[in-house]
Amino acid sequence: xxxxxxxxxELNLLSEHGVRNTRQRSAILQVLLASDIxxxxxxxxxxxxxxxxDINLSTVYRFVEMLVEKNLATKSFNLExxxxxxxxxxxxxxxxxxCTHCGEIVVIRECPxxxxxxxxxxxxxxxxxxxxxxxxxVCPKCxxxxxxxxx
Amino acid sequence: xxxxxxxxxELNLLSEHGVRNTRQRSAILQVLLASDIxxxxxxxxxxxxxxxxDINLSTVYRFVEMLVEKNLATKSFNLExxxxxxxxxxxxxxxxxxCTHCGEIVVIRECPxxxxxxxxxxxxxxxxxxxxxxxxxVCPKCxxxxxxxxx
DNA sequence: GTGATAGATGCAAATGCTTTGCATTTGCAT
DNA sequence: ATGCAAATGCAAAGCATTTGCATCTATCAC
Ligand SMILES: [Mn+2]
Ligand SMILES: [Mn+2]
Ligand SMILES: [Zn+2]
Ligand SMILES: [Zn+2]
Numbered sequence: 260x261x262x263x264x265x266x267x268x269e270l271n272l273l274s275e276h277g278v279r280n281t282r283q284r285s286a287i288l289q290v291l292l293a294s295d296i297x298x299x300x301x302x303x304x305x306x307x308x309x310x311x312x313d314i315n316l317s318t319v320y321r322f323v324e325m326l327v328e329k330n331l332a333t334k335s336f337n338l339e340x341x342x343x344x345x346x347x348x349x350x351x352x353x354x355x356x357x358c359t360h361c362g363e364i365v366v367i368r369e370c371p372x373x374x375x376x377x378x379x380x381x382x383x384x385x386x387x388x389x390x391x392x393x394x395x396x397v398c399p400k401c402x403x404x405x406x407x408x409x410x
Numbered sequence: 411x412x413x414x415x416x417x418x419x420e421l422n423l424l425s426e427h428g429v430r431n432t433r434q435r436s437a438i439l440q441v442l443l444a445s446d447i448x449x450x451x452x453x454x455x456x457x458x459x460x461x462x463x464d465i466n467l468s469t470v471y472r473f474v475e476m477l478v479e480k481n482l483a484t485k486s487f488n489l490e491x492x493x494x495x496x497x498x499x500x501x502x503x504x505x506x507x508x509c510t511h512c513g514e515i516v517v518i519r520e521c522p523x524x525x526x527x528x529x530x531x532x533x534x535x536x537x538x539x540x541x542x543x544x545x546x547x548v549c550p551k552c553x554x555x556x557x558x559x560x561x
Numbered sequence: 562g563t564g565a566t567a568g569a570t571g572c573a574a575a576t577g578c579t580t581t582g583c584a585t586t587t588g589c590a591t
Numbered sequence: 592a593t594g595c596a597a598a599t600g601c602a603a604a605g606c607a608t609t610t611g612c613a614t615c616t617a618t619c620a621c
Contacts, residue, residue: 279587279597279598281587281597281598315600317580317581317599318598318600321598335489358536359539367530371523372545375518376545379516379547383516385516385548386553387546388510388546388548390545390546393542394523394527395538396536396538398535430617450607466571468571469569469570471609472609492607
């Protein structure tokens with residue numbers, strides 16, 4: 260199986276950052292590229308296994324942290340799940356709304372903080388370099404189930 | 411030293427929730443009430459010590475989790491710091507902008523997500539029950555220091 | 562006030578995600 | 592092909608947080 264073009268791009272991006280291109284990193288990137296939701300290191304590890312790549316979990320941790328360091332990925336911490344999660348940072352970054360019951364995730368298309376950040380820079384003198392947003396609620400399906408249980 | 415009126419309120423609030431009023435809990439609430447920024451369990455523990463209250467760290471963990479459970483406090487996870495943090499949830503909840511260099515914190519007075527949450531409920535059918543926002547940047551002082559170092 | 566009891570605490574051990582040291586392997590420049 | 596710094600695998604350590612259990616205590620009925 261040849262690598263998708265995005266991976267090649269990412270790998271080139273890495274070499275430009277003075278980082279070596281390895282089988283493990285390619286597999287990890289492939290998983291991250293294929294996902295539109297944040298993944299924990301363990302989940303990334305599982306998915307590389309499913310793709311027949313034998314990678315050590317430490318390698319996953321080391322590489323995703325490197326991606327974050329180089330601003331190629333974003334790290335969050337999922338409190339419900341109790342783990343850090345990672346996703347590639349794209350110019351059109353996304354935020355998510357998660358159902359606290361079943362875990363369903365809805366993607367929020369535009370960032371609600373863009374304007375706020377500019378305003379804050381004016382007001383505070385801070386250089387705002389990043390943000391995280393987590394939204395949680397109960398999805399329609401779980402709402403129905405929960406209201407049934409309450410009878 | 412008699413307890414401030416807010417603490418009494420909080421303790422009453424607790425008994426209404428069927429929770430016992432103890433020396434330890436009073437001290438923890440005092441610390442949380444006195445702080446306008448989120449605190450880690452360990453930081454809360456230290457501050458109760460400074461106030462001459464001898465409390466076990468487990469008790470802090472158990473109580474703040476209980477507060478979160480009862481929606482009396484909000485839990486976040488400070489990725490830079492690597493720890494969960496807690497703050498009392500007030501009706502006029504606040505968000506913060508943190509300097510990644512010196513840790514200075516600026517309070518954001520109005521929640522930029524209120525409108526978005528209502529819009530999301532319309533669009534997705536989710537019942538949106540909460541959110542977290544973290545903003546980070548570099549404060550003016552650190553910006554000056556950093557630009558000096560670069561010479 | 563006294564006693565009964567469910568709930569709270571302290572302590573220490575366990576948990577589990579994440580990090581790290583080190584021997585070995587490997588990408589990549591020459 | 593060779594050399595070497597960087598990357599990996601493995602196992603052990605780190606460390607915030609959780610948990611089991613014995614002891615204590617707030618609260619309430621009497
Ligand atoms: Mn955004
Ligand atoms: Mn808000
Ligand atoms: Zn759901
Ligand atoms: Zn600063």
